[in-house]
Amino acid sequence: MFTSTLLPPKTALPSDLFGAIADLKHELNAVILAHYYQDDDIQDLADYLGDSLGLSQQAARTDSDVIVFAGVHFMAETAKILNPNKLVLLPDLAAGCSLADSCPPDAFAAFKAKYPDHLVISYINCTADIKAMSDIICTSANAVKIVNQIPADQPIIFAPDRNLGRYVMAQTGRDMVLWQGSCIVHETFSEKKLVQLQIQHPEAEAIAHPECEPAVLRHANYVGSTTALLNYIQSSASQSFIVATEPGIIHQMEKVAPHKRFIPAPPVNNCACNECPYMRLNTLEKLYLCMKHRTPEITLPKATQQAALKPIQRMLEMSK
Ligand code: 13P
Ligand code: SF4
Numbered sequence: 001m002f003t004s005t006l007l008p009p010k011t012a013l014p015s016d017l018f019g020a021i022a023d024l025k026h027e028l029n030a031v032i033l034a035h036y037y038q039d040d041d042i043q044d045l046a047d048y049l050g051d052s053l054g055l056s057q058q059a060a061r062t063d064s065d066v067i068v069f070a071g072v073h074f075m076a077e078t079a080k081i082l083n084p085n086k087l088v089l090l091p092d093l094a095a096g097c098s099l100a101d102s103c104p105p106d107a108f109a110a111f112k113a114k115y116p117d118h119l120v121i122s123y124i125n126c127t128a129d130i131k132a133m134s135d136i137i138c139t140s141a142n143a144v145k146i147v148n149q150i151p152a153d154q155p156i157i158f159a160p161d162r163n164l165g166r167y168v169m170a171q172t173g174r175d176m177v178l179w180q181g182s183c184i185v186h187e188t189f190s191e192k193k194l195v196q197l198q199i200q201h202p203e204a205e206a207i208a209h210p211e212c213e214p215a216v217l218r219h220a221n222y223v224g225s226t227t228a229l230l231n232y233i234q235s236s237a238s239q240s241f242i243v244a245t246e247p248g249i250i251h252q253m254e255k256v257a258p259h260k261r262f263i264p265a266p267p268v269n270n271c272a273c274n275e276c277p278y279m280r281l282n283t284l285e286k287l288y289l290c291m292k293h294r295t296p297e298i299t300l301p302k303a304t305q306q307a308a309l310k311p312i313q314r315m316l317e318m319s320k
Helices: 017-028 040-045 052-061 073-082 105-113 128-132 143-148 162-172 191-200 226-235 249-256 284-293 302-318
Strands: 030-035 048-050 066-070 087-089 119-123 136-138 156-159 205-208 240-244 261-264
Touching (some): 017 284, 030 040, 040 249, 048 052, 052 302, 066 073, 066 284, 073 087, 073 128, 073 302, 105 156, 119 143, 128 302, 136 143, 136 302, 143 162, 143 302, 191 240, 205 226, 226 249, 249 261
Parallel strands (some): 030 048, 030 066
16 A cells, blocks of 8 residues: 555656746646645745645635645545546555545445434544545644534444544543544554653643544643644743654744643553555655646546535534
């Protein structure tokens, strides 16, 4: 799954990739949307950088002809669902997501059939097929807000992330039927090492993404989406933070608060597995090549696109 797509053969790369990408952006009338988990240089050249909610909102309002999505497949797919007539490019089509993979459409259809009275709320980290089977989409930024808008007597299925689901249940006091999916990156943080770091740095606040395990979240001073974490470190009086999410976000944190200190939360093993292996498949070179060759592009069957659009539009309405 982490295998990168091959570069087109014999494509010479320009010496000034930043300049070449700027030229192609102009030529294509393209917008570059990027997630915080991308490499620093991609973050630096993006037209818009954000969390999944912000990126969906930007995709819904862009008037560019081409959307270049520096993120993972489900994010670019969401942009395509919102813009079926635009060209949506993803620098590496193998940039998937373990959460999306943890929810195969056939198995989910069978699961859903067991709960015919339930409303289906799906985290945006899922495939278009799962979105097409859902009533409302949510992101980590608006999941609590959306669940709070559902009448108390309406039973809910929440998919695919059990950790976000458990977090939303704790925040809202709602019981929900959870699909048991998870993110390989956020499950890697070690509670024991986090607590050891907190003892070493008693002045630091721990901040975490809700995809982390409950054992990690219970030690966090603040839990939120990537954009919410970025906002929090600016508003907090604290001068140092232990960051339990993909460390790509630290590039922005250091930019907006250069005098503050950010310590990545450690994974269980001494590996780099707190970096998302899917997000990191995209590189500046592949970004340039996808714009030059206008491929790989995201395509979707029309029926899936139309069915998946409704729950995304519902999310955008309910997030206002
Ligand atoms: P955000 O909603 O914070 O963008 O999270 C997306 C994601 O993939 C986290 O792993
Ligand atoms: Fe998916 Fe986890 Fe990577 Fe986010 S960090 S894209 S949830 S694998």
